[in-house]
Amino acid sequence: MKQQKAIVLEHDNFQGEYRILRLAAPAIGPLVKPGQFLHLQIPHLGDRILRRPFSIYKACDEGVAILYKPVGRGTESMVPLQTGDTVDIVGPLGNGYPQMKEDSLPVLVAGGYGNAALYLKAKELPVKGVAFFGGRTAEDILCVEEFKDLGWDVRPTTNDGSLGIEGLVTDAFDPWMKEQDINKLELFVCGPGPMLKAMGDRAIEHDFTAWLSLDENMVCGVGACLTCVIKRKTEDGWEWARCCKDGPVFESREILWED
Ligand SMILES: Cc1cc2nc3c(=O)[nH]c(=O)nc-3n(C[C@H](O)[C@H](O)[C@H](O)COP(=O)(O)OP(=O)(O)OC[C@H]3O[C@@H](n4cnc5c(N)ncnc54)[C@H](O)[C@@H]3O)c2cc1C
Numbered sequence: 001m002k003q004q005k006a007i008v009l010e011h012d013n014f015q016g017e018y019r020i021l022r023l024a025a026p027a028i029g030p031l032v033k034p035g036q037f038l039h040l041q042i043p044h045l046g047d048r049i050l051r052r053p054f055s056i057y058k059a060c061d062e063g064v065a066i067l068y069k070p071v072g073r074g075t076e077s078m079v080p081l082q083t084g085d086t087v088d089i090v091g092p093l094g095n096g097y098p099q100m101k102e103d104s105l106p107v108l109v110a111g112g113y114g115n116a117a118l119y120l121k122a123k124e125l126p127v128k129g130v131a132f133f134g135g136r137t138a139e140d141i142l143c144v145e146e147f148k149d150l151g152w153d154v155r156p157t158t159n160d161g162s163l164g165i166e167g168l169v170t171d172a173f174d175p176w177m178k179e180q181d182i183n184k185l186e187l188f189v190c191g192p193g194p195m196l197k198a199m200g201d202r203a204i205e206h207d208f209t210a211w212l213s214l215d216e217n218m219v220c221g222v223g224a225c226l227t228c229v230i231k232r233k234t235e236d237g238w239e240w241a242r243c244c245k246d247g248p249v250f251e252s253r254e255i256l257w258e259d
């Protein structure tokens, strides 16, 4: 993990409300593993000093890129950033996705910025399987062509039917799953809470592996403040686990979901 002042190389509209922020960060870029995140200090935010977490979409020796959607005070304050500005970032943080097991059939399941969070994993995986992407509209399904170019069989679903099947990601996944050698499935998932829970429940019910990247509110991002804790199962009960440091990626069977 490193902290560095990163120079903005590109900051532009990407798709729909999503924006791309590309940063020169040679201390951090080479260290990145798929599924890790950055903690970014929002400039121009006056009284607020908290950082915001962002999954790393792309990384190279020279730097990193994130895709983000302005949803609140912090992310909206990022919109005026211009090429040449400096932002303070800490990263890469979190555990990231593990290596795929031998003989698995890898499956990606994502929505919104989850697509960006899975891109490096999609690139790294030695076998390219099926990618189920869900969103409210076509604008929420990011990077489809990039995943196709990597060799993934992309199956989008949208709530309004503007891209792919009309419905939820599970409407595409469930019938497909029934035709597979289910125990061989290994899911890599990043998306909204209900999507994570739905895929985690299926993994437990049908006994396959699903790696879920949890999106908990974070403050310190490095394991010190306990803002981001979840309950992780142990042999004789449960223990607290920190999403920022012990996660954000957990195997579905580890998680004790709160009602
Ligand atoms: C590990 C991790 C990785 C993340 N990666 C990304 C990423 O790659 N790209 C990205 O855009 N965001 C990502 N996020 C979420 C991002 O950190 C939040 O969008 C940001 O913290 C919101 O800060 P804010 O001050 O703008 O909004 P806040 O003022 O904190 O929230 C404003 C409102 O927006 C809602 N809100 C917060 N987050 C979201 C969201 N993601 N979608 C919809 N509504 C939301 C809140 O519930 C609240 O009502 C990630 C979060 C985590 C924990």
Ligand code: FES
Pocket (backbone or CB within 6 Å): 217, 218, 219, 220, 221, 222, 223, 224, 225, 226, 227, 228, 229, 242, 243, 244, 245
């Ligand atoms: S955000 Fe502080 S412990 Fe995770």
